[in-house]
Amino acid sequence: xxxxxxxxxxxxxxxxxxxxxxxxxxxxxxxxxxxxxxxxxxxxxxxxxxxxxxxxxxxxxxxxxxxxxxxxxxxxxxxxxxxxxxxxxxxxxxxxxxxxxxxxxxxxxxxxxxxxxxxxxxxxxxxxxxxxxxxxxxxxxxxxxxxxxxxxxxxxxxxxxxxxxxxxxxxxxxxxxxxxxxxxxxxxxxxxxxxxxxxxxxxxxxxxxxxxxxxxxxxxxxxxxxxxxxxxxxxxxxxxxxxxxxxxxxxxxxxxxxx
Amino acid sequence: xxxxxxxxxxxxxxxxxxxxxxxxxxxxxxxxxxxxxxxxxxxxxxxxxxxxxxxxxxxxxxxxxxxxxxxxxxxxxxxxxxxxxxxxxxxxxxxxxxxxxxxxxxxxxxxxxxxxxxxxxxxxxxxxxxxxxxxxxxx
Numbered sequence: 001x002x003x004x005x006x007x008x009x010x011x012x013x014x015x016x017x018x019x020x021x022x023x024x025x026x027x028x029x030x031x032x033x034x035x036x037x038x039x040x041x042x043x044x045x046x047x048x049x050x051x052x053x054x055x056x057x058x059x060x061x062x063x064x065x066x067x068x069x070x071x072x073x074x075x076x077x078x079x080x081x082x083x084x085x086x087x088x089x090x091x092x093x094x095x096x097x098x099x100x101x102x103x104x105x106x107x108x109x110x111x112x113x114x115x116x117x118x119x120x121x122x123x124x125x126x127x128x129x130x131x132x133x134x135x136x137x138x139x140x141x142x143x144x145x146x147x148x149x150x151x152x153x154x155x156x157x158x159x160x161x162x163x164x165x166x167x168x169x170x171x172x173x174x175x176x177x178x179x180x181x182x183x184x185x186x187x188x189x190x191x192x193x194x195x196x197x198x199x200x201x202x203x204x205x206x207x208x209x210x211x212x213x214x215x216x217x218x219x220x221x222x223x224x225x226x227x228x229x230x231x232x233x234x235x236x237x238x239x240x241x242x243x244x245x246x247x248x249x250x251x252x253x254x255x256x257x258x259x
Numbered sequence: 260x261x262x263x264x265x266x267x268x269x270x271x272x273x274x275x276x277x278x279x280x281x282x283x284x285x286x287x288x289x290x291x292x293x294x295x296x297x298x299x300x301x302x303x304x305x306x307x308x309x310x311x312x313x314x315x316x317x318x319x320x321x322x323x324x325x326x327x328x329x330x331x332x333x334x335x336x337x338x339x340x341x342x343x344x345x346x347x348x349x350x351x352x353x354x355x356x357x358x359x360x361x362x363x364x365x366x367x368x369x370x371x372x373x374x375x376x377x378x379x380x381x382x383x384x385x386x387x388x389x390x391x392x393x394x395x396x397x398x
Binding site for chain 2: 098100111113116118120139140141142244246247248249251254255256
């Protein structure tokens with residue numbers, strides 16, 4: 001029994017020693033792999049955007065896909081977004097896979113499909129963040145700017161990042177941008193941030209490194225306007241002639257709620 | 260077309276992706292916040308891989324479940340929903356959700372509600388999340 005205890009103690013000691021020996025250099029290597037120059041630029045960007053009362057931007061989203069016959073195709077969606085903190089938002093998306101307008105004026109939200117000329121509208125919480133939570137949790141609705149307005153974005157972006165570096169400078173849509181690479185298990189993301197005082201994102205690429213093929217989703221942002229038109233009309237939804245109001249089908253419900 | 264339908268499932272998620280996040284002054288963060296851009300977009304990619312027969316991790320099962328409630332494909336009943344008996348022989352169960360209507364439907368307004376009358380079924384239009392769907396209903 002004593003011999004067994006001794007052997008166990010020895011084994012434990014060796015394991016602990018190994019763990020200590022291993023953890024020191026590994027931890028150091030990980031933090032060394034995250035270049036503070038890259039994280040500084042990312043943080044500067046999130047702070048700059050977070051400080052804006054209102055803005056508008058055009059985005060071009062490209063989703064790489066593989067067809068059933070194993071051909072690579074790209075699907076595109078253009079969006080135009082206007083945000084006026086704390087309680088107004090409008091987005092319009094047009095493209096291969098979606099045509100939709102979303103309008104929120106601090107009191108109600110409206111979702112409109114111009115193709116079918118149908119819309120739904122609901123009372124909504126008083127702030128954009130409340131709206132995003134409500135839309136997602138109660139209506140199953142994803143509002144296309146959630147990322148723009150949530151808290152703690154920098155910390156969330158940096159979560160599990162084990163490699164970060166500055167690739168260099170390039171020009172996107174005529175704007176000189178710093179090119180950053182961040183990596184975490186299964187996902188790489190590249191961010192291009194405008195050089196100079198206005199640290200706006202120029203482009204964003206997310207790559208699934210956990211699957212063969214390394215499919216990416218690319219977003220190019222252009223026409224940033226930090227003093228956009230935020231008159232009431234922008235955030236007011238007026239159903240077009242002949243548009244039909246339809247209900248939301250809430251998550252878990254078996255029938256549509258009354259419109 | 261099949262592939263397009265697959266993508267439709269996650270289009271609303273992917274559309275989110277287009278900008279990196281912003282910090283706004285304030286305290287705390289929404290409890291259920293996810294890093295939407297990466298996590299959901301990539302989950303969508305993985306789901307598609309799954310449909311193509313590639314082995315996938317646990318992330319995909321969650322996203323598949325989400326997708327099936329977000330936008331069931333044609334003639335596929337939404338899962339985990341109570342489904343009363345059909346109103347007529349041969350009719351689909353009430354609450355069946357489809358993303359496209361069958362052929363040969365006629366619009367019909369009953370009690371101030373517009374239906375699409377397709378054979379023995381009556382469909383109402385509704386938004387299920389960001390997706391326009393048609394739900395079998397009892398007029």
